[in-house]
Amino acid sequence: MAADPIDLAGFTNRVLLDSKFDAQHFLLMLDGRQVVGFLWATADQATRQGWLIAMGVLPQAQHQRRGASLVTRIQQIFVGEGAQQITLAAYPASYLFPGVDTAAYPNALPFFQKLGFVKSGEAVSMQRSLVNYHRPINFDQVLTQVEALGIKIRPFQLSDTYSLLMLLSQDFAPDWQVNVRQAIKSGLASRTIIVAVNQHDEINGYCQRAIDASAGRFGPFGVRSDMRRQHLGYVLFHTMLITMVKQHIYHVYFFWTDGDAQRFYAKNGLIVYRSYSLLKQTLAENPQTQIIDQ
Numbered sequence: 226m227a228a229d230p231i232d233l234a235g236f237t238n239r240v241l242l243d244s245k246f247d248a249q250h251f252l253l254m255l256d257g258r259q260v261v262g263f264l265w266a267t268a269d270q271a272t273r274q275g276w277l278i279a280m281g282v283l284p285q286a287q288h289q290r291r292g293a294s295l296v297t298r299i300q301q302i303f304v305g306e307g308a309q310q311i312t313l314a315a316y317p318a319s320y321l322f323p324g325v326d327t328a329a330y331p332n333a334l335p336f337f338q339k340l341g342f343v344k345s346g347e348a349v350s351m352q353r354s355l356v357n358y359h360r361p362i363n364f365d366q367v368l369t370q371v372e373a374l375g376i377k378i379r380p381f382q383l384s385d386t387y388s389l390l391m392l393l394s395q396d397f398a399p400d401w402q403v404n405v406r407q408a409i410k411s412g413l414a415s416r417t418i419i420v421a422v423n424q425h426d427e428i429n430g431y432c433q434r435a436i437d438a439s440a441g442r443f444g445p446f447g448v449r450s451d452m453r454r455q456h457l458g459y460v461l462f463h464t465m466l467i468t469m470v471k472q473h474i475y476h477v478y479f480f481w482t483d484g485d486a487q488r489f490y491a492k493n494g495l496i497v498y499r500s501y502s503l504l505k506q507t508l509a510e511n512p513q514t515q516i517i518d519q
Contacts, residue, residue, distance in 0.1 A: 228329035324501035352478035381418035
């Protein structure tokens with residue numbers, strides 16, 4: 226993982242402390258007593274879903290079937306546990322990257338395709354500098370329009386907890402609740418979450434940053450389904466950027482977006498810095514996986 230180094234603290238927090246960590250899904254490849262390769266995976270038996278989150282083989286140990294052996298072994302483990310699908314990299318609770326960065330790892334896409342993975346989509350990482358950032362010229366006008374709907378944009382308060390969790394349970398992915406709960410428990414939510422609240426104290430949208438303790442990492446970010454196209458997202462996004470600059474945070478980035486969301490961010494000054502192919506594999510009950518030379 227030359228393009229994605231991780232230190233011991235990051236490994237401990239992301240891997241060992243993940244709620245679904247299982248040593249049976251963390252594979253090591255040894256050459257004598259030296260570790261020359263690894264594979265980190267996890268699974269959810271309730272949904273029969275597996276994730277191959279990350280793997281790597283030392284350069285001097287590549288092209289000796291080691292990588293393919295690791296993948297084949299985790300496929301066998303998942304089948305034995307009843308998993309029906311493997312998603313590459315995009316583990317919602319703690320992914321390092323959403324897919325295969327074909328620029329950073331040019332051999333990875335054909336490697337996984339030969340082992341039965343198929344491309345299911347594309348995604349990008351985006352970023353922008355906040356040095357010399359200024360709120361858009363029309364920001365105050367749009368904010369006034371939003372406020373005319375009875376919406377107030379402000380930092381999260383503890384009294385918002387129930388309403389925000391209800392919004393997330395109804396409109397968004399389950400892992401978004403995990404991020405919010407962690408921010409609230411850590412005491413950081415008032416600095417890292419912005420909410421859009423209506424006159425009934427219901428939260429219609431929110432945005433968050435610093436989900437992995439990196440101050441400039443943006444997201445998750447969403448608006449209630451029946452309140453979209455009312456400019457709430459625009460106001461929430463720029464309110465967060467304005468707040469970040471006030472807190473002397475001068476860079477914003479995130480790992481994963483695509484489609485309409487990518488176009489929104491591009492219109493608001495973010496640029497792509499990595500691109501990915503998203504891969505999945507449907508598992509047969511008795512896969513006959515060919516180990517290739519990798």
